[in-house]
Amino acid sequence: MVSHNTLKEETVKIAVCIKQVPDTEAEIKWDTSKGTLKRDDMRPVTNAFDEFAVEEALLTGEKYDGTVVAISMGPEKVNDTLRNALALKVSEVHRCTDDAFAGSDTYATASVLAAALKKIGDVDLVFCGKQSTDGNTGVVGAEVATILGWSPLTNVSKVRQIDVANKKIVVERAIEGGIEVIEAKLPAVVSVIKGINEPRLPNLMGIKKAAKMEIPQWNADDLGVDKGKVGAVGASTKVVEIAVPPPRGAGEILKGELEDIANIVTDRLINMKVIK
Amino acid sequence: MANDVWVYIEHKDGETTPMSFELLGIGKTLANELGSGLCAFVIGEKVDNTAKEAIQCGASKVYAVEGAIFKTFNAEAYSKAASFLLNKHKPEVALFRATSQGTDMAAASAANLGFGLCTDSIGIRVDGGKIKLTRAAFGGNYTVTVVNEKAKPQIATVRPKAFAMPEKDASRSGEVVKETFTVAEADLNTKFLEFIQSQVKINLVEADIIVAGGRGTGGTEGFNVLKELANTLGGALAASRAAVDSGWVPYEHQVGQTGKTVKPKIYIACAISGAIQHLAGMRTSDCIVAINKDPEAPIFKAATIGIVGDYKVVVPKMLEKFKSKLNK
Numbered sequence: 340m341v342s343h344n345t346l347k348e349e350t351v352k353i354a355v356c357i358k359q360v361p362d363t364e365a366e367i368k369w370d371t372s373k374g375t376l377k378r379d380d381m382r383p384v385t386n387a388f389d390e391f392a393v394e395e396a397l398l399t400g401e402k403y404d405g406t407v408v409a410i411s412m413g414p415e416k417v418n419d420t421l422r423n424a425l426a427l428k429v430s431e432v433h434r435c436t437d438d439a440f441a442g443s444d445t446y447a448t449a450s451v452l453a454a455a456l457k458k459i460g461d462v463d464l465v466f467c468g469k470q471s472t473d474g475n476t477g478v479v480g481a482e483v484a485t486i487l488g489w490s491p492l493t494n495v496s497k498v499r500q501i502d503v504a505n506k507k508i509v510v511e512r513a514i515e516g517g518i519e520v521i522e523a524k525l526p527a528v529v530s531v532i533k534g535i536n537e538p539r540l541p542n543l544m545g546i547k548k549a550a551k552m553e554i555p556q557w558n559a560d561d562l563g564v565d566k567g568k569v570g571a572v573g574a575s576t577k578v579v580e581i582a583v584p585p586p587r588g589a590g591e592i593l594k595g596e597l598e599d600i601a602n603i604v605t606d607r608l609i610n611m612k613v614i615k
Numbered sequence: 616m617a618n619d620v621w622v623y624i625e626h627k628d629g630e631t632t633p634m635s636f637e638l639l640g641i642g643k644t645l646a647n648e649l650g651s652g653l654c655a656f657v658i659g660e661k662v663d664n665t666a667k668e669a670i671q672c673g674a675s676k677v678y679a680v681e682g683a684i685f686k687t688f689n690a691e692a693y694s695k696a697a698s699f700l701l702n703k704h705k706p707e708v709a710l711f712r713a714t715s716q717g718t719d720m721a722a723a724s725a726a727n728l729g730f731g732l733c734t735d736s737i738g739i740r741v742d743g744g745k746i747k748l749t750r751a752a753f754g755g756n757y758t759v760t761v762v763n764e765k766a767k768p769q770i771a772t773v774r775p776k777a778f779a780m781p782e783k784d785a786s787r788s789g790e791v792v793k794e795t796f797t798v799a800e801a802d803l804n805t806k807f808l809e810f811i812q813s814q815v816k817i818n819l820v821e822a823d824i825i826v827a828g829g830r831g832t833g834g835t836e837g838f839n840v841l842k843e844l845a846n847t848l849g850g851a852l853a854a855s856r857a858a859v860d861s862g863w864v865p866y867e868h869q870v871g872q873t874g875k876t877v878k879p880k881i882y883i884a885c886a887i888s889g890a891i892q893h894l895a896g897m898r899t900s901d902c903i904v905a906i907n908k909d910p911e912a913p914i915f916k917a918a919t920i921g922i923v924g925d926y927k928v929v930v931p932k933m934l935e936k937f938k939s940k941l942n943k
Contacts, residue, residue, distance in 0.1 A: 478722035485726035490804035514715040534866040575731025580760035590918040
């Protein structure tokens, strides 16, 4: 293995944050009395947006001769998700886990991830997915950047270039109405959108090798995280109600000749007075 | 007042749209229930016109930070200014639109101040003097309601079009409070280089009419007639994940769990089966018209009006009728 200490000036150290989420193709099961997910009853998968983040981290590592470290936060099951990353040949993974982390809100989650990124040390670039498919909050990346005082780059649709020597990055952000081009100092936290790349699949050898690897763990003490400020204790907001949204009223299926159906539907839509 | 309701007014290089002021509508309702004031806050190079319009839309007071450094949106600079205002005045709640700008600012402000954040809220009410925020989770299959247990303010982003627009009244008057705050360019990590305007004219999230196509359209050509329908109705084109993943339509048009969440008045779903991931992105549309060959397609359970048939036959017929009835 190449020693990256001696090459430090020319290389880029990359981290990628991954979240394990329940597979939303399957039915979601809640423990309604506790207000928490019955995670044990659901198939866990890597958050869809994070697959793009892992791929972008790998591509960037290949292009700029960098190493990629993947981190995740969560219980033991999360090892499967980190093993997937190992099978894709990230160099190192770490799982942040502590009973005190359970029930963390976005800020607490971002604090733990920020602490882990600091512990990894000398990180230039962090990739993460735009949002998770379970919580759907889409703010953890920007919160991590703010906590660390690093460049916040959200909704990134393309990494144009990285100037490793001068520690700069230029990215395209897909925002309302078009593409915004931003130059930022490294370190930066880049949240990527779907379609930035085409995530590769692990090969069989990679999977076999990853299956045997140890997944190192970091707890609150290892990370120097104040237990009173994370988890359910530290969360600013408390969930008071979980509900299933009311189903839409049963619609009407128009039957008859196409000519009549087309007349009825166009009349109804025109009568809504929305079409100008 | 300490329990005021604050609404952030977003703009692009000083330009606002009516939607920039939309949260003053729900803001007024909340302020009335709390017995407090409705305040807007604006950050920009020159904000007098925006402040005036915010007052016409219901704000009794506008807090403003002005400066050349704030000419173009910069997430870091704007968030620092917003954090300064929120920390100084500690309102009950601060609302941002759940757009890219609003989300970036809310996230950074919450992280700067160490506050919790409720994102993409679709319901907000006052209960026992406390703000309760409801948001969708798991792609809209569940809703979760939260209350703030810690320091004020509760910071929240609100889904565009979730609440009624405020009523504008040019005779309203209010106070504009200009606060002194600046950020040195050298202290910013990020720099704006350029903006490349999209070819797509209508913003999907703000569109009142959407025509969408799915896997059943069978390819790029199938979308031509849907585009024509969208253009005729002055609407936007959308697609399901299947159509985007097949490369028929760019990602910016995707509606659903890994795409955009939309709430138009009219959503016409063509050859879309209606997987829960797609429904998550459009189920709150006012009127859903579903056109599908398969009478068992789940989309019909969510549709206001269902038409069992081939979109290739149904859509051209609808186009013909619309064109003659609308004189187009």
